[in-house]
Amino acid sequence: MKYSTPYIAPTLVVDAVLFQIIDNVLNVLLIKRSKDPHKGAWALPGGYCPSGETTIDALHRITNQKAGVDIKLDMAHVEQLYTFDTVARDPRGHAVSVTYMACGLDISCSRHASEQTQFSPVDSLPKMAYDHADIIAYAHTRLQSKITYTNAVYAMLPKLFTLSQLQLAYEAILMKTLDKRNFRKKFLQLNLITGTDQKQRDGAHRPAQLFRFSSQTLQVLTRSID
Amino acid sequence: MKYSTPYIAPTLVVDAVLFQIIDNVLNVLLIKRSKDPHKGAWALPGGYCPSGETTIDALHRITNQKAGVDIKLDMAHVEQLYTFDTVARDPRGHAVSVTYMACGLDISCSRHASEQTQFSPVDSLPKMAYDHADIIAYAHTRLQSKITYTNAVYAMLPKLFTLSQLQLAYEAILMKTLDKRNFRKKFLQLNLITGTDQKQRDGAHRPAQLFRFSSQTLQVLTRSID
DNA sequence: ACAAAAGTGTTAAGAATACACCCATGT
């Protein structure tokens, strides 16, 4: 580790892809940039990670400050995505961006936000700053694959949910329709969820049985879901 | 992005997990540390990534300088693994480590190495510095999973190879034995490899047909291999 | 009675697994 010149570290930034299902559509949280570069375009919440703060701590701080989202409270699934070298992205020159993805439920983003924020459907993003559209696409692919071999959807559903709600969540993320009978059969075989004796009455039709996840921590499966 | 104090970036380091199969055993490249911390223990090749150099460029430079390995020439598969916050790892304090994995064939590590290097079987590592044993375990899991849904093994085999060699590579990485007939049937169905009319004569037994990979770039499969 | 979502089984095709013998060569 010899350097003839003193070592100068690249700028380290953390960017977050925050997913939530709203009205059966997968949404991602965006912030409108108030400054150049890309002033007026939409971007992922992100910010500097200084020496002494871990990237995960920076993630929590930044999403809280910029979007008013408390990941610890509201997002039950968090995972690191990828680290991008973003050569000409930062005014200081070379920056490295560590990206995270988090999934939650009933996230309100405006409460304490210091910037203009909104959730936007993943399949109809507005004009995005930087390469953030690519990062969202990458995160989406990862999420799609994650829910097929883990119980990660639990982060995007209420504690008690119906099988139809569960299926709608899968359909929103996978962006395709699934067969009701096959979906239920497969999911119940996996023992990820357990039935309760409660029902959800919800309009002029038969009430639905409510289920809960057997575990609220990430379970990795050997078989795959759809 | 407001800071009351001037922004100081964490130290950025790049660490590499370099895999190679030697005598049908999966090996990883290690370097003996000549300095504290962890003097005398073995470590992954790694080093500082300064501002202005991308992490992938730093990876190439570091593996070349420290282990005499030219990744561009010798390692056909390279992928980023994970970025670790390594709080008390660097004498300067907070460091962030971007780790990469690379797979190759016939790597000689001593040619231009500036440090003492060796390949070590993944299932019998010597005393490792830092959390490097964990990083290797993580990389190994990732590699195991990668070869089951891509053609990534191509990086660890010669251009022409027999089906037995291919199976031995899988067995070395997955660390379990496979059924010869099922393995061949499945692999040939996938159209990843094509037969040649060449044979390998290799001792007192029937010569084996030589195959090549249809593509030397990463192909992602929908079906899985074993 | 009707509208609306919940709930439920069977069949056919394809994939995974388990398993044992003959073939071509060098010595």
Added chain:
DNA sequence: ACATGGGTGTATTCTTAACACTTTTGT
């Protein structure tokens, strides 16, 4: 002739995919 690794097929089980009607409720 024998030792060595190369090469091949079938039967069973499990998984996936396709598909339509009855049930329960509110209005």
